[in-house]
Amino acid sequence: MRSFEYVRATEVSDAVRLVSARPDAAYLAGGTTQLDLMKDGVLGPGMLVDITRLPLAGTERRGEALHVGALTTMEELAADPTVAERLPLVREALLKGASTQLRNMATIGGNLLQRTRCRYFRDPDVPKCNKRLPGSGCAAVEGVPRMHAVLGANERCIALHASDLAVPLVALDAVVHIQGPTGERRILLRDFYLLASESPDVENHLVHGELITGVEIPLLPAGALSGYLKVRDRMSYEFALTSAAVALVISDGIIHEARIGLGGVGSRPWRALDAERELVGSPPGTEAFRRAARVAVQDAWTLPGTAFKVELAQRCLVRELRTVSGVAA
Amino acid sequence: MRADISRGTTVPEVFETVTELTVNGRPSVLSLDTRVTLLDALRDHLGLVGTKKGCDQGACGACTVHVNGKRVLSCLTLAAQCEGRAVTTIEGVARAGAPHPVQEAFVARDGFQCGFCTPGQIMSAIALIDEERAGTDDEIREFMSGNLCRCGAYPNMVAAIREVVSEGNGNAVI
Secondary structure: OOOOEEEEOOOHHHHHHHHHHOOOEEEEOOOOOHHHHHHOOOOOOOEEEEOOOOOOOOEEEEOOEEEEEOOOEHHHHHOOHHHHHHOHHHHHHHHOOOOHHHHHHOEHHHHHOOOOOOOOOOOOOOOOEOOOOOOOOEOHHHOOOOOOOOEOOEOOEOOOOOOOOHHHHHHOOOEEEEEEOOEEEEEEHHHHEOOOOOOOOOOEOOOOOOEEEEEEEEOOOOOOEEEEEEEOOOOOOOOOOEEEEEEEEEEOOEEEEEEEEEEOOEOOOEEOHHHHHHHOOOOOOHHHHHHHHHHHOOOOOOOOOOOHHHHHHHHHHHHHHHHHHOOOO | OOOOHHHOOOOOOOOEEEEEEEEOOEEEEEEEEOOOEHHHHHHHHOOOOOOOOOOOOOOOOOOEEEEOOEEEEHHHOEHHHHOOOEEEOHHHOOEOOEOOHHHHHHHHOOOOOOOOOHHHHHHHHHHHHHOOOOOOHHHHHHHOOOOOOOOOOHHHHHHHHHHHHHOOOOOOOO
């Protein structure tokens, strides 16, 4: 591992100034991605600015939204009473991710910025990786692609965004709060990420030195039905093969509002807007759910090793829509 | 890393930091390479080798310790990050010479085979009980899933944890 300067920041402005001033500086929060990739030789910052003591932990109810400080840990957010009551799908996604030890370390800001689990990206001995070395190619498309993306992916890059939490957050229209050297800005989480098919090496709209300070999550309307289903190779402590975060508002037998996020399939946490439109105005039922699921994956780009995900993602989504709406199989 | 100056290459700078660590209630001041993890500081600098290095990349749970009362992975934590925070390791859970009730139960229930993952399992189990997540066997399995055991001693570990909870030692303070 490359040697680095370690600096502890106590003010947000100091942290932003320190990282902005050096192209090779990086923030250190929970460290579960950052230190892991430094050990692997994928990342090699010359300076780490420890932000874990910045006053950015904790939640605050602001009207019909929950403001979550970026340094709130996954475990802390899962234990939040407003999350349990008004955002149960967020709680489910949090507790189905990683292990308790990792959830005690990993922060909400860091979770959104976690890097792909693609084993070819994470091994610097692999010469082809458009994410690590732009223009070098993609070893994953020729390798073992089981854990890779089928949406927002192509022969340039099939890296998956592995966050569970981000799946309900894109569905809920969460807003990312960002502090940069010249001020604050906000961006919808679903607009925050770029597609690997278009820009493998640039994953989001943050510029160097910008820091996520918080995430604002609009609460679900009272009476909304919601849930998160995660399908994986092990029952616990495993990344998703596919997952679905859904929220429905149903009254008088008609779906009035539908929110759908898909995990395990996209190079970014996937918001299925077309599938939502397919549901709104329909009565809840298996036919409508299947129609929506087909629309959700219609643009899939597959390899022989990832094609199964197209079917699995549809079944996962249909099952979760049935579960939350109480429609029998 | 030491480069060959005679060939004109530069010597990479190695950064150090002075860190005051409080482990099991004892403070120590260490001058460490900034890259040193909490795990390596415990094992190589403080001689506390009970905490084990399994995968060293946050996958196996063998290095589990408590920082400010929460279970975390010491292999993905920098030692420098822990200044001013209370670190507890397996060496710090016994009281007045008596093993912690979770340690006693692991022995009584044969909750290990080779023993390598055991310190991490016990640190995780103590936290699990404190988190009130040991209500059922399924809950124990789910919230212990971050600690792998290659010998497969899981059933006896679940039995040991269940025994501690049912005997009311669940809130045994470290």
